[in-house]
Amino acid sequence: MLISHHGAVTGTTGSCHRLQIDDHNAVLIDCGLFQGDEKGESDELKRQQIDFPIDDVRALILTHVHIDHVGRLPYLLAAGYTGPIYCSTPSATLLPLVIEDALKVGFTRNERLIKAALNVMQRQLRPVEYKTWQSIELPPAPHSGSAGVPPAALGRPENRQAQSAPLPPRGSELARDADPSATTTHRPSDTATEIDQTATPPPVRFRLQPAGHILGSAYVEIDVGTGRSAQRAVFSGDLGAPHAPLLPAPRPPQRADIVVLESTYGDRVHENRKTRVARLQAAIEHALADGGTVMVPAFSIGRTQELLYELEGLIHQHPHWQDIEIIVDSPLAAKFTAAYRQLRPWWDAEAHARVRAGRHPLSFANLYTVDSHEEHLKTVTYLAKTRRPAVVLAASGMAAGGRIVNYLKAMIEDPRHDVLFVGYQAHGTPGRAIQQYGPKGGYVDLDGQRYTIRARVHAITGYSAHAGQDDLVNFIARMRKLPREVRLVHGDEEAKHTLHDKLLATANARQQFLRVSVGQAWA
Ligand SMILES: [Zn+2]
Structure with a gap:
């Protein structure tokens, strides 16, 4: 063997x-x-x-x-x-x-x-x-003479x-x-x-x-x-x-x-779930305070759904958060979320308890999904201009392409916004650059153009699903x-x-x- x-x-x-x-x-x-x-x-x-x-x-x-x-x-x-x-x-x-x-x-x-x-x-x-x-x-082995x-x-x-x-x-x-x-x-x-x-x-x-x-x-x-x-x-x-x-x-x-x-x-030793939720809450409270957007580069599968689940929990605990919009800008992530809902028999006991309490952990009132490219571009412009707090989840998870790039280009230079990493960022990806140089006021190249990172950068390792x-x-x-x-x-x-x-x-x-x-x- x-x-x-x-x-x-x-x-x-x-x-x-x-x-x-x-x-x-x-x-x-x-x-x-x-x-x-x-x-x-x-x-x-x-x-x-x-x-x-x-x-x-x-x-x-x-x-x-x-x-x-x-x-x-x-x-x-x-x-x-x-x-x-x-x-x-x-x-x-x-x-x-x-x-x-x-x-x-x-x-x-x-x-x-x-x-x-x-x-x-x-x-x-x-x-x-x-x-x-x-x-x-x-299959049975061919003639043994050929072994070697x-x-x-x-x-x-x-x-x-x-x-x-x-x-x-x-x-x-x-x-x-x-x-x-x-x-x-x-x-x-x-x-x-x-x-x-x-x-x-x-x-x-x-x-x-x-x-x-x-x-x-x-x-x-x-x-x-x-x-x-x-x-x-x-x-x-x-x-x-x-x-x-x-x-x-x-x-x-x-x-x-x-x-x-x-x-x-x-x-790396992960933060425990309580600390993670507290950090997530802090990033959102920053967004709520100055009407910014929390941009979350997220893999479509797993992380997005985990995060939605935690956001539902937080919104449930904070009735004054009803204003915040949670936007999943990815047709693929929306499809996965639907599949995750279908796969309920494989959820854990806590998730089942929420369902029994009449809650919908993966389809709640403030949750919006963006499908077409046109709708996506409109959402980018809307979030960059409006003062309505929002959390947007979009692929790719390492910002190496996908719709998150347009959000980053529109908002990364504005300190009103936040970038929240919930997953591992591989070497050579823009995500890694933002995570590494963002807190020092550095820059990142996106689509061949240089952007100074003024948005606040957070990373929560526990949601990496690893x-x-x-x-x-x-x-x-x-x-x-x-x-x-x-x-x-x-x-x-x-x-x-x-x-x-x-x-x-x-x-x-x-x-x-x-x-x-x-x-x-x-x-
Ligand atoms: Zn994996």
Whole structure:
């Protein structure tokens, strides 16, 4: 059982992990889009292209429907992948919305082509229930004489450049495992001893567990083999923080041999929910006091709905807030909000209690949605001029495009307004620049023009829908026996470093062995 990575190695986007079962069989976990300046390729099509063999891929398992986890799916299908696509039932409801949007943005506006592509995807989609084992069918091995170097390990010659090491080793005795030379996978010499060379493929089963990140999100447990030789790999996907609005908290796995762990906030402890709500309230009160707009660059899925849920709670507690307009300026976000309402059975107990009390957490009186582009432009002008307080949520979450850019251009130079970040801002995005330079009176380039940041800038990390450092450590530490290896992916270098050291400290304190490595690009 070998694990390698086709993305989310040097940064947080493009998640795609390969679990190599044997010479002839592999499973992919996620197939996400590269975003920001990651993967350093200027030609968008080339950047997203599937540059790895897929003829041995027997299943694709999706952890959740964020674009950085599913956005390369159209490319995978175009490359000829015809196998099953497994995901949770709520994800299966949300996925077509995400892919339709991805197709419109990256491929075509032709409705007929989009429909055809979605039909292909739907045929391969296999929604599964949480907490239920599913087996993955593997074909009988071809003639055993051909066994040797796995086809996936060989790859195509042009793809075999080695990646430079993202992490230098650090001082701990086990830190040598951060040395990529110790952990790089898929070199034939490394793999020969580990890959099962027998003719019959081992049984493979998987199970989805709630990850508390967005509706439908899951982490994946995969068992390869049976009896004493059985191995369990866990792929965290993106983990949510406990106490996320709307979502039941994730429970760490009982056991694992190897865990591929996200590390987005590996160097950050989140504010608790109470502090987050207080900060949100402060930003809105500023808007209320001087009739400004709170601009929230928000991902369409998850964050927007969490935030709407919290805003409904705040408006419910503050009757004098009835004046404030909450505007969701994104047709896609409006569609997701509708889907979230439909997926009520998967909400947590608190959200159900609000519903029982006669409240509508995701469709309240002050909530407006903006659909057409014309309506959008009117809203931008209206909010920049009027003195009516408003909160506007628009994509993209890192202000790297999308409707939020027009709002920022119209209002970022006016101190009456606020910019509120509720999500992670990747390197090279305008969101990162605003977050970093805004408080120092710096500038940001938007659509090729320079803007001085005079609006107040706030960031609330807890709404990022990502687990904080404590939660990530607990995901591992709550297992009675630590896994043999934790492989860190989906994080900046500093986040990975910090989490790496924390995990080793935890293992040392328990006097258990733990290898902590960083994921290396498939080569
Ligand atoms: Zn995510």
